[in-house]
Amino acid sequence: MRPVIPYVTAALLFGLGVYGVLRRRNAVLVLMAVELMLNAVNLILVTADTTVRSVLPHSGQVFALFVIVLAAAEIGVGLAIVLQLYRLRASVAVDEVPLTEPAESPRPAVAASAGPDREAGR
């Protein structure tokens, strides 16, 4: 097995992920590009497991499993943020997200409707 083949595959996939994150406007597509980058790192880890003799056997594959779990958590929170953004602004274009706090104008109703703090869950 020649390890340079999967290594080059992983490098190209990582470059594609960087390109996608910088190029895409739609937040869901940005998340897909992030998945490409995470998978490139996973491929590097699994390949390194065969080429590098580590003290503990199969460390690279264990790391790859950990990265997969991290990616699952990341995609859950990321999609919650994207859906909240869509609910607030009816658009998921990442270059239209305001980076500053909006002015104090649209919130007179808050003070009226926000009652005393009851349970947080309900």
Place this chain on the structure above:
Amino acid sequence: MTGADLLLIALGAVAVGSGVLVVTTKHLVRAGLYLVVCLGALAGDYLVLGAELVAWVQVLIYVGAVVVLLLFAVMLTRAPIGASDDLDRPGWPAALIGGGAGLGLTVLLVDAYRWSTVALAEAGTAERLGEQIFRSWVLPFEVLSVLLLSALVGAVVLSRPDIGRPAPAADRTAAPGGVDVETGGRR
């Protein structure tokens, strides 16, 4: 060139090709489906490299769960059916940085490994990996479980409109399925 090399080349070509389509296609839903092809080819790569458990977990979690979540998000954000023109920014910097990162890493790794060969190690079956995880990597494993729990709670808090989001609370409480005004203010 052995059979494993040929398989790696073919699967790598499929993965990179569908990856190109993921970042360039004009159809939102097709991007998700190309991502399935890409992740499936990578699972095949893992199998050839002897990482059995990682390959099956990849199929289960990535192809099964993550892509389905992404497609749900595509539909929940009312993505248009068919091609849409406003998906991209004009991107010379993106092509420059992405291409630079990809080609730079390629040159680095090709220079490091040349055309050397390596004997495949013993396959990473569930038994061997489980022994490693629960013997040497127990603490990271437990920390990961806590992280998953906190991510779950975070996602729930983020997606409930009546928790912690002060901005337009008036129309929020009037939304269908919303809570009544007395209990539904900010936290």
